[in-house]
Amino acid sequence: MSEQRGGNMAKGPAPGGPGRGPMGGGMGGMGGMGMPVQKAKNFKGTLRRLMGYLRPQRIKLLAVLVTAILSTAFAIFSPKILGEATTKLFAGMMGRLNGDPNASFDLPGIWQIVVFLAGLYVVSSIFSYIQGFLMAGVAQKTVYGLRNEVNAKLGKLPLKYFDSKTHGEILSRAVNDVDNISNTLQQSLTQLITSVITILGVIIMMLTISPWLTLILLLTLPLSMIVIKGAAGRSQKHFKAQQMELGKLNGHVEEMFSGHKIVKAYGQENISVEKFDTINERLYESGWKAQFVSGNIMPLMSMVSNIGYVFISVVGGIMVTNGNISIGNIQAFIQYARQFSMPLVQTANIANIIQSTIASAERVFELLDEEEEIPEAAGGSDVKLAAPKGDVALRGVSFGYKEDAMLIENMDIEVKSGQMVAIVGPTGAGKTTLVNLLMRFYEVNEGSITIDGTDITRMKRGNLRSLFGMVLQDTWLFNGTIRDNIAYGRVGTTEAEIIEAARAAHADHFIRTLPEGYDTVLNEEASNLSQGQKQLLTIARAILADPAILILDEATSSVDTRTEIYIQKAMHELMQDRTSFVIAHRLSTIRDADLILVMNHGSVVEKGTHEELLSQGGFYADLYNSQFVGGGMQQSVV
Structure with missing residues (x-):
């Protein structure tokens, strides 16, 4: 809004979106093990505060924990039961091999174990389903409340916050970061609970089978950690480079497509393609290295696990031959050994995701x-x-975007109802800043602004802004019909009023030439209309609003000369008996103003009518003459 601020439409990807990264943060895989992890400045404090949002759902969370324990416990117990069936089969087979005529397979016992085992799996699945159902509700309810808070907060933030942040950064916090929290609560948190329970449960079950075999398996853990740390460390720098190059590529593509016509007009297609190829090549180099190194983690883990299986098989075989352990228990132990490594990897992966x-x-x-x-x-x-009525007064107003740099100092202006006030001056003089103060987009540092004798700080912002109608140089139309965009100026308007406002703004004719007329749907950037047509619609919207005070920021700058004449007539009728503030760059449009405020460096250096200011031969006269003196065609406009 302010002329004093730099543009905040930064190119490139939204900053700070932690996301899951190019590998998707592989839930249960190794996707995110080597990826750069965005870390919090205050991990404990933020975690404690986030847990506060889960507190209202603590009963459901307790139920999630119980169902997770039950589901995992039934699943963990199953290999032990399956091992008993294997032992029975092995006993029958060995009896026959030894020539025992009475040896037979205990089929009823085996079937009983199979049925019991199937029941365990069904019950485990039921508890897993309940766990997922409850956690989805907890996650979405929590994030629902958080989104509402963020949305409400955005409505309460001052304009200076939006001026000081890029649109991408605000959207990243309001959308990407909240979605990241939602995904973690719904997926990673339950998987973390399940993984921890699985690790503990598997260790307990292995200890019940054989403490010695359990010790052998645990001895392979340090080797696994060394492999993970080494591979993750090497892939970290490649993932970081990949993310950086991906951001550059996104920024370049966004820039080239948004400025597609300019690229074509200046014949820069080849240079654009060359730059794309250069960035894409660097992205390829860092991408394949990152994927290759991180992709090797799982095979390396499998190799370490297989070393453990070899020791378990050898030692277990000796124990079976000595009668110290049954073959079914060895089978169960091997299954537990396989179950043991995956939750460890998942837990390490989820730890990264939780950091993010x-x-x-x-x-x-x-x-x-x-x-x-x-x-x-x-x-x-x-x-x-x-x-x-529209009486506006500024008394002793001082304002600066920074406390130590005042832009406007001790400004006194008095505007009577129905007057047209023009605000002129060079770029950066403070013209738009003055409008921002009138609308309370910013608060004055000193002094007061009154409307009809009432200090605007005594009015709610919604009530204050309902007194104003604005037509800005930069048009804003939303994705919807032309009818809806015009009707945006006033709630509860009728079709006849919409058409009347469009006619007053000289927009009715071109609207009716469109295939769908007033039902024509504008696309995302309203690029299916010309800039002048878009401006006509915003003027129609302001006319429909029927405000007490008008603010026109070079409202006719985007229309042709003939249309500008029509618009000036429509504006003249609209401004009758209304206070109007007109920010003008073309000084020919404000010669009839009741009062012209000439601003420079935030101060009103001159004020008066057009003739009075010209006769003074001061700053305004210099501005005016710089535009119009020097050509017969230009001079005729005066």
Whole structure:
């Protein structure tokens, strides 16, 4: 909004979106093991605060924990039962091999074990289903409340927050970071619980079978950790380079497509393609290295696990021959050994994801902790002007975007109802800043602004802004029909009023030439209309709003000369008996203004009518003459 601020439409990808990275954070795999992890500045504090959002769901969370324990316990217990069936089969087979005529397979016992085992798997699946159902509700309910808080907060933040942050960063916090929290709560948290329970349960079951075999398996853990740490460390730098190059590529593509016409007009296609190829080549190099190194982690883990299986098989075979352990228990132990390595990998992977999630939560909490606008109305008052006239006065107003750099100092302006006030001056003089103060987009540092004698700080912002109608140089239309975009100016408007406003703005004719007329749907950037046509629609919207005070920021700059004449006539009729503030760059449009404020460096250096200011031969006269003196065609406009 402000002329004093730099543009905040930064190119390139939204910063700070932690996401899952190019590998998707592989749940249960090795996708995210080597990826760079965004870390929170205050992990414990942020985690504690995030847990506070889960507190209302603590009963359901307890139920999730219980169902997770039961589901995992039944699944863990199954290999032990299956081992008993194997032992019975092995006993029958060995009896026959030894020539025992009475040896037979205990088929009823085996079938009983199989049925019991099937029952365990069914019960485990049921508890797993209940766990997933409950956790989905907990996660979505929690994130639902968090999204509502973020949305409400965005409505309370002052305009200076949006001026100081890129749109991409705000969207990243409000959308990407909240989605990251949602995904972790629903997927990673339950998997973390299941993995920890599985590790503990498997260790307990292995200890019941053979402490010695369990010790052999645990001795392979340090080797596994060394493999994971080494491979993850090597892939970390490649993933970091991949993310950096991906950001550059996204930024380049976004820039080239948004400026597609300019690229074509200046014949820069080949240079654009060459730059794309260069970045894409670097992305390929870092990408395949990252994928290759991280992809080797699982085979290396399998190799370490297989070494453990060899020792278990050899030692287990000796124990079976000595009668110290049954063959079914060896089979069960091998299954447990296979179950043991995967939860370890998952837990390490989820630890990275949780780090990223806490960083996301910290960014969301930073947004929620931002300083809000000062209270709606001072002293709890809520003054509503029943029949606003439009008298506006600024008394001793001082304002600066920074405390130590005042832009406007001790400004005094008095505007009577129905007057047209033009605000002129060079770029950066403070013209748009003055409008921002009138609308309370920013708060004055000193002084007061009154409308009809009422201090605007005593009015709720919604009531204050309902007194104004704005037509800005930069048009804003949303994805919807032309009818809806015009009707945006006033709630509960009729079809006849919409058409009347369009006619007054000289937009009705071109609207009716469109295939769908007023039902024509504007696309995302309203690029199916010309810039001038879009401006006509915003003017129609302002006309429909029927405000007490008008703010026109070079509203006719995007239309042709003939249409500008029509618009000037429509505006002249619209401004009758209304206070109007017109920010003008083309000084020919404001010669009839009741008062012209000439601003420079945030101060009103001159004020008066067009003739008075020209006769003074000062700053305004220099501005005016720089535009119009020097050509017969230009001089005729004066």
